[in-house]
Amino acid sequence: MLYDVAIDGKNYRLDLNRSGGRWFCSLNGQDVEVDAVLVRPDVLSLRIGNLAYEVKSERVANEVYLWVGSACFAAEVRDPRSLRGRSRAGDDRGPRKIAAPMPGKVVRLLVREGDEVEAGAGVAVVEAMKMQNEIKSPKRGSIQKILVGEGAAVNAGDVLAIVE
Amino acid sequence: MFRKILIANRGEIAVRVIRACHEMGIAAVVVYSNVDRASLHVRKADEAYPIGGAAASESYLSISKILDVARRSGADAIHPGYGFLSENAKFAQACADAGIKFIGPTPAAMEAMGSKTRARQAMEKAGIPVVPGTPRGVESFQEAEQAAARIGYPVMLKAAAGGGGKGMRLVHAPDQLKSSLEAARSEAERSFGDNEVYIEKAIVNPRHIEMQVLADEHGNTVYLGERECSLQRRHQKVLEEAPSPVVDPEMRRRMGEAAVRVAKAAAYTNAGTVEFLVDQPDNGQNKNFYFLEMNTRLQVEHPVTELITGLDLVHLQIRIAAGEKLPFTQEEVRLRGHAIECRIYAEDPDNNFFPSPGKITLLLSPSGPGIRRDSGMYEGWTVPIDYDPLLAKLIGYGSDRDQAIARLTRALGEYFVGGIKTNISLFRRILCDADFRVANLDTGFLDRMLKRPQNSQFDSTSAEVAAIAAAMFAALSSTTTFEGNSQADGRSPTVEKTASNWKSASRRDALR
Numbered sequence: 001m002l003y004d005v006a007i008d009g010k011n012y013r014l015d016l017n018r019s020g021g022r023w024f025c026s027l028n029g030q031d032v033e034v035d036a037v038l039v040r041p042d043v044l045s046l047r048i049g050n051l052a053y054e055v056k057s058e059r060v061a062n063e064v065y066l067w068v069g070s071a072c073f074a075a076e077v078r079d080p081r082s083l084r085g086r087s088r089a090g091d092d093r094g095p096r097k098i099a100a101p102m103p104g105k106v107v108r109l110l111v112r113e114g115d116e117v118e119a120g121a122g123v124a125v126v127e128a129m130k131m132q133n134e135i136k137s138p139k140r141g142s143i144q145k146i147l148v149g150e151g152a153a154v155n156a157g158d159v160l161a162i163v164e
Numbered sequence: 165m166f167r168k169i170l171i172a173n174r175g176e177i178a179v180r181v182i183r184a185c186h187e188m189g190i191a192a193v194v195v196y197s198n199v200d201r202a203s204l205h206v207r208k209a210d211e212a213y214p215i216g217g218a219a220a221s222e223s224y225l226s227i228s229k230i231l232d233v234a235r236r237s238g239a240d241a242i243h244p245g246y247g248f249l250s251e252n253a254k255f256a257q258a259c260a261d262a263g264i265k266f267i268g269p270t271p272a273a274m275e276a277m278g279s280k281t282r283a284r285q286a287m288e289k290a291g292i293p294v295v296p297g298t299p300r301g302v303e304s305f306q307e308a309e310q311a312a313a314r315i316g317y318p319v320m321l322k323a324a325a326g327g328g329g330k331g332m333r334l335v336h337a338p339d340q341l342k343s344s345l346e347a348a349r350s351e352a353e354r355s356f357g358d359n360e361v362y363i364e365k366a367i368v369n370p371r372h373i374e375m376q377v378l379a380d381e382h383g384n385t386v387y388l389g390e391r392e393c394s395l396q397r398r399h400q401k402v403l404e405e406a407p408s409p410v411v412d413p414e415m416r417r418r419m420g421e422a423a424v425r426v427a428k429a430a431a432y433t434n435a436g437t438v439e440f441l442v443d444q445p446d447n448g449q450n451k452n453f454y455f456l457e458m459n460t461r462l463q464v465e466h467p468v469t470e471l472i473t474g475l476d477l478v479h480l481q482i483r484i485a486a487g488e489k490l491p492f493t494q495e496e497v498r499l500r501g502h503a504i505e506c507r508i509y510a511e512d513p514d515n516n517f518f519p520s521p522g523k524i525t526l527l528l529s530p531s532g533p534g535i536r537r538d539s540g541m542y543e544g545w546t547v548p549i550d551y552d553p554l555l556a557k558l559i560g561y562g563s564d565r566d567q568a569i570a571r572l573t574r575a576l577g578e579y580f581v582g583g584i585k586t587n588i589s590l591f592r593r594i595l596c597d598a599d600f601r602v603a604n605l606d607t608g609f610l611d612r613m614l615k616r617p618q619n620s621q622f623d624s625t626s627a628e629v630a631a632i633a634a635a636m637f638a639a640l641s642s643t644t645t646f647e648g649n650s651q652a653d654g655r656s657p658t659v660e661k662t663a664s665n666w667k668s669a670s671r672r673d674a675l676r
């Protein structure tokens with residue numbers, strides 16, 4: 001079974017098969033001796049050769065992170081047979097969503113629709129855990145739309161505004 | 165001794181007090197707000213009573229609701245924990261009026277220490293060194309200007325009713341004074357309903373060192389050694405240790421005796437903490453310490469003192485409140501080893517320390533030699549957005565500071581909290597920092613460390629391990645059974661005979 005894996009944006013191709021209780025693995029075309037035990041959901045005990053690793057899987061919003069020791073990697077797995085490459089929007093052009101980084105309550109809006117903002121300018125203040133946090137614009141532009149009102153409860157990832 | 169104690173708090177401290185109750189054969193009653201039904205303190209308690217809305221003002225700060233539960237449950241004492249009502253003299257008085265013992269100092273002692281300006285006046289009278297400043301709040305800008313000029317810049321503006329860094333402003337030069345004074349006043353008014361602001365000399369990069377005291381109701385007061393609390397962010401403590409690496413036995417005795425005088429001046433009973441600022445003269449002269457304030461409650465960081473003294477402060481609080489005498493004298497207090505505490509907060513150190521409430525999807529907790537964990541979280545629990553982000557305290561103990569650091573570093577490596585962000589990675593940075601290792605600490609330490617760029621090298625070996633694991637997780641989640649399923653993907657079993665090739669082609673070296 002083939003997997004295309006992106007780890008912090010770097011691509012790897014894995015061929016992973018299982019037979020007779022053993023794993024057969026190749027990483028970018030090179031064979032690797034691997035033995036794996038899922039010790040509990042989201043925790044994998046890996047042996048690569050005789051080196052032992054414990055890898056933790058964490059799902060936050062829609063992203064998957066893998067922890068190898070204290071190093072954390074954003075992971076994306078694609079089955080190449082269902083090739084529908086998701087390209088990551090990384091450029092600065094076009095509208096960008098400004099999302100709440102954590103659940104909380106919108107205590108103040110600092111801009112109005114149509115306002116021009118600089119990159120890093122405060123857009124809204126969201127309160128969570130007794131702390132008020134200013135949510136900043138990721139880019140320079142004009143506020144195209146505001147999707148929440150003052151006093152609204154928001155979840156992590158909810159879009160507060162769109163900057164064009 | 166009490167039969168039943170009501171704990172007017174939540175989170176890790178409520179669990180801490182429940183444990184002490186159970187160790188002493190006392191039933192533990194808790195209260196909880198609407199969003200805390202599934203909290204750990206409710207799970208561990210003997211009785212639990214709902215008291216209303218998520219907002220603390222409707223639940224954990226409601227004196228009438230808490231006293232009502234005390235009466236209904238038949239509790240004979242109330243432990244307030246820290247925060248919430250713990251330093252509220254009105255609450256202590258209301259408990260006394262209801263015939264329920266408040267586990268803490270008397271309302272009068274709390275009031276004497278509750279106002280920073282009044283506490284300063286009392287301390288000056290008792291001969292305790294205080295930071296030079298105005299004895300009471302300044303009335304006008306002109307008065308502030310004259311006072312600041314007399315004291316000498318830089319000066320610190322402080323709310324008399326303050327705490328937690330609110331209503332505080334550092335002023336470097338006269339032209340900043342006016343705007344800072346206005347800002348401090350309005351913040352004090354908003355936070356405490358009292359706009360009294362006084363002026364102190366700002367001690368640049370001081371150490372923040374506090375002394376634990378314990379007083380029974382028979383006139384005996386002892387000190388239990390100091391805690392170094394210089395590692396702070398926005399005036400909030402992040403990491404504490406005991407003993408302080410800069411306090412020698414002679415300085416400890418002087419500070420301890422001063423702290424005992426402070427407590428006696430206020431007729432203080434039960435556990436309390438006297439905070440001092442300590443300057444760091446570069447000329448090799450003795451360090452000076454100045455009275456800062458007294459905290460009239462159990463502190464978050466009390467475990468480091470417990471570990472180096474071998475005492476249980478919550479047991480002692482309960483025994484003192486029940487009228488017992490202190491079971492030891494000052495001479496019998498012995499300090500042994502070194503302890504360091506990390507406050508594990510639900511906040512993201514890589515994103516400006518944004519709070520990060522949410523569901524804990526995976527929790528792996530450290531254990532082993534020299535590790536104590538006081539936690540209020542569990543796997544599957546959703547951290548509510550309504551309260552302080554403190555999740556747990558991880559404390560390392562060793563025969564000396566280096567061993568405590570080594571154990572704590574090891575334990576942080578075992579700690580994993582998935583689903584929400586925590587500041588665990590911040591502690592890894594602190595513990596391996598060269599200045600921290602040599603105990604070169606002051607209250608500006610963390611801000612300086614956080615300004616330095618992190619060398620976040622891409623670790624290609626770990627990334628390859630992650631790549632293999634990513635595919636492995638995907639493969640395992642697509643097959644319902646794992647162990648013993650020999651044909652997970654329907655591939656031909658002929659790969660079997662090539663097994664030795666796989667072995668010989670091990671990329672062990674490449675992955676090393």
